[in-house]
Amino acid sequence: MTKAGGGLDLHLELRLDPAQAIGRALEQALREAIRTGRLAAGARLPGTRSLAGDLGVARGTVVQAYSQLVAEGWLVGRPGAGTQVAAVTAAPTNNPVARRVPGFAAPHGQQLDSKGLEVLSLQAGRPDLSSFPREVWGRAVRRVLAGSASESFDYAPPEGLLVLRNAVADYVSRARGVRAGAGDVVITAGYSHGLALLARTFRELGMDRVSMENPGLARHRKLVAAAGLEVSPLSVDASGADPDGVQGQVAVLTPAHQHPRGAVLAPERRMKFVEWAKDGFVVEDDYDGEFRYDQQPVGAMQALAPDRVIFAGCASKALAPGVRLGWLVVPPVLRKPLLQAMTSTGSGVSAIEQLVMADLITRGDYDRHIRKVRLEYRRRRTELAERVNTVWPHSLQGIAAGLHAMLPLESAEEERRVIDVAQYGGLSVHGLHTMGYWHTEDDSQPAALVLGYATPPPHAWRTALDRLTKVLQATNPARQDG
Known part of the structure; x- marks a missing residue:
């Protein structure tokens, strides 16, 4: 006792x-x-x-x-x-064995499997939530509340507060090579919000078709389709999206780090998209452009044609998705109809959050945080690549960048089997087929795991990596053939 x-x-x-x-x-x-x-x-x-x-x-x-x-x-x-x-x-x-409780939130939003193990997550699309700079954010909140005029807490204009638009214009120009001033920036509640507003704007302007990368995130396709636009698949290979397949008046791209394949859009293809955009628009989703580990990040495509390319960024990968802050750098011809779409939907972003974000950027705290987590994510990707090479016949696909990497598998059937084994072993992962990355369900399409190595908190990273190793060892086709 x-x-x-x-x-x-x-x-x-x-x-x-x-x-x-x-x-x-x-x-x-x-x-x-x-x-x-x-x-x-x-x-x-x-x-x-x-x-x-x-x-x-x-x-x-x-x-x-x-x-x-x-x-x-x-x-x-x-x-x-x-x-x-x-x-x-x-x-x-x-029953001495803990059973899984559907929807039960364990630490860090994880669940328990049938053996009572905490199910660790390697699902892509999220940073390490425990890395959120709480103290830095808290100090910024106190400065904002103490130093801002009372008028700052009134309804914010639909395009966002000038102080944040100035800060964002400076940041994306300096860090991503974007050509932008405060008058070009529109503040949104994250990228998904921005994409939904853009889709509504395109529809109001008479456009009816958008080309989107295949594979790509299903929820983004649904947002575009919900605005009444038809979505056409745009094939992706090791050189990024193929401009020869573009249809309609808009192309939505992830040129710096294609999600999920991890390719960089080749220079000649960038130029082809820019040439095509003379009669249309490109939405450049720069979702993790700050995170390149083997060299300097590729500059934003927007700089090649600022009157035809909409640059979209957000704080979801650098800070946390729950911050719900993003930005669009829009051509002048789209600014008025986009703001009309924002007004008609009653959408906007909290003035206090905007003031805090502006404070973080202008004081350099945002840059310092990115540099800090960049080092951690780079180390994790290196460890993941090294571990995979010891137990799997294929190496990770994609450049050394971002918060995820793709591990090729032989078939959709193998993908589902590996994911089932992982779940049984206390590890949540997803793949190209299981998460609907392909525009249409077709088991003949390539299969892969999409591994989000940034997701686990620090104390769980090594355990997650060990569990992944055991899963791959258990499902290695070469081992089974032997």
Whole structure:
């Protein structure tokens, strides 16, 4: 019996096997206490020194046990708050194995699988949410609230506050080579919001067809189709989207780092799209343009034709999707109809968030944060590539950039099988077929995992990588053939 912080009695039954180390027995006892609900979510555990003294073991034994359970998601270590039980679900009293609870949110938005393991995520499209600069953001909020005039908190104009438009124009010009002034920038609630507004604007201007990359994100196609526009597939290869297949009056591209294939749009193809855009428009989705690891990022396509290319950026990958801040750099001919679309839909962005974002950019905090997480993501991608090369017959596809990489598979059937095995092993991943990247369901299309290596929090990254390794070892076709 030990006494935890806050007066909590902690009863641990250490079932010692002659062949089992005391540390393993301690891990097992703590898991069992959490599984059965005897240790509730949020319960604070004794300090390592205190528990070691009560149990008569070395402090390092307790430290190692706590660290292992933190990595597995059973415990959460918070600076200044000690070690606490994570938000896991208790098993029924007649079944010692925790069962998955659909929709149950465990730490970092993850779930539990049928074995009681925390399901770690390698799904693409998200940064490490734990990297969000809370203290920096908080200081910016306090500065904004203390230093802004009362009028700043009135309804913001549809195009966004001038202070943020100035900051964004400076940032994208400096960091991405965009040709922009404050008058060219429109602030949105993220890229999806901006794309939906653009689609509505194109429809109001009499356009009826948009070409979108194939493979590409299904939800973006749905946003465009919801505005009444027909979507045409634009094939993608190692050189990016193929301009020879463009149809309609608009092309939506990810030229700096095609999602999901990871290709850079080849220079000759850029020029072909620019030439085509003399009679149409290109939407340049620069969703992760700041994250290039092997060389300097490719400059924005918008600079080649600022009167025909709409540059779209956002803070979702650099900060967090929940910030809901994005920006469009639009040609003059589109500015008025776009603002009319914003007004007619009643859409806009919180003035306070705009002021905070402007503060972060102008003070250099936004750049400093990007440089910090860029180093971490570059390290993770390198580790992922090295690990994959040891257990899989194919290497990662795509340039060393962004927050995801693509791992080719032999078939759609293999893709589904690997994903099922991963889920059973406590790892959530998705693929080209399972997430609807292809415009039409066709199992003859290439298959691949789309691995979001930025997604896991730092304490879970190595565990996620280890689980992926085991999944690939178990499903390696060469190993099975042998």
